[in-house]
Amino acid sequence: MKQFLMKWVNVILIVGLIAGYNLILSSRAQAEEVLRLQAELDSANLKLENVIEENEWLKENAALFAAASTSARKDEDTEENQEDTLYTAGTYTGEAQGFGGLVKVAVTVSDREITDITIQSADNEDTAYLTMAVDIIPAILSAQSADVDTISGATFSSTGIKHAVQQALEKAVN
Amino acid sequence: MKKEKFDWKNPSKKQWKQIHAWTRTIIQIFFFVMMPSIFTTAFSGVKYIFTRIGTGEAVSMTAFVTALAAICLYTIVFGRFFCGFACAFGSVGDWLHALYLWINKKAGKKKPWKPDRQLMKWLSYVKYAVLALIVILCFTGFYGKTSGWSPWDVFSMLRSGNLRLAAYIPGLILLILIFAGMFVEERFFCKVLCPMGAVFSLLPILPLYALFRDRQNCLKGCSACTRMCPADLELPERGSFHASGDCFQCQKCIDTCPKGNVRCGVKEVKGNELLFTLIRAIILFALMKLAGV
């Protein structure tokens, strides 16, 4: 009986500790978020002030400016455009070795962005691992590159996705 | 389940024993084919939790953690039915050991060689050390560097037909050693090394479906159930709370007792009724499906 109760106490303790740990982390994250938002707000206000100032300055000098800038700007625009096109827009597929077999992905790109990644097939991956591994997709999308850290605990499957995306992107670059 | 129909009307005691053994094997094969990765998934939950705490990140309910929680809850209620009937690793061990017994029988050996019982008892504490070691490695972030060492990874890779084992030589060697152990000693890995088994052993298993015996009903000097038991358990007295976390729920003891003295904590069921076994297997399967394994 004593042993039985001890075990219960242990289990409850462990679950409680993990829950408590999570709680602390999330409250800390909230506090940080508040600070971050505050900072953002401040800098936005500052920017706004600058813009207003600049605007006034521009207005004062408008006449001088107008003539000089129009011709120059046109050239710049076209040049920039060409440099910025990274990919040939379209959907490309790639495949790579995952845990138990091939992982196939489809990557959709616009001229300059990876817009969507879907897993086409991953038949030999274990479901739970694959569920974890797909977390790498938002990471790739936000980094706009396949060169991101793999998901620990689901290394094989996420590496598979990563390499498959890499392969697809290679096909997509001009 | 062919055997049931075979003499369904009135099977003798010995035949019942066979029926139960076959039922168990069939369920084991079923889980081996359908859900071979419960064990690694659930244990990834343990690793995940401690890796996250080690790096100061939040522990979210990922698929791993859900599977871990589900299997632990199930085990608290039903005992280690998962170990006895559904774990791919344990099943392979059982089959290897069956092969060992079969070879011995063919060779005409009455008593197959077994490791010393006392030694096994001491060794059975090693699994807690294994668990502690893995948890510490995860916590300090070193686990990632030991990736070639895990015999479970190798096992899962072999099972899923992935033969790129070059980076996994240490794990492969460990796996072969483990299989050698499982071959001569029933459930060697489960008793001595399995970190998931260590977790199960530490769980407070409810005295509902765990097994007990009425000691005063026993034949004098009998220890048949203990000798049959892969974990060498001396079953606790009914009504106590000493349900052992080391019992795999293999249920061999139930059929072994000449007096039918072994049964579940709950009086209504004995523990090895086909229906009850089937229900538990189905609950386990449904639970694991829900948990996303």
Ligand code: SF4
């Ligand atoms: S002790 Fe470990 S390896 Fe053995 S059956 Fe249980 S989970 Fe599987």
Ligand code: SF4
């Ligand atoms: S023989 Fe009985 S006590 Fe031993 S592991 Fe099997 S079910 Fe548990």
Ligand code: SF4
């Ligand atoms: S086999 Fe039956 S009679 Fe013998 S010790 Fe076990 S419970 Fe008692």
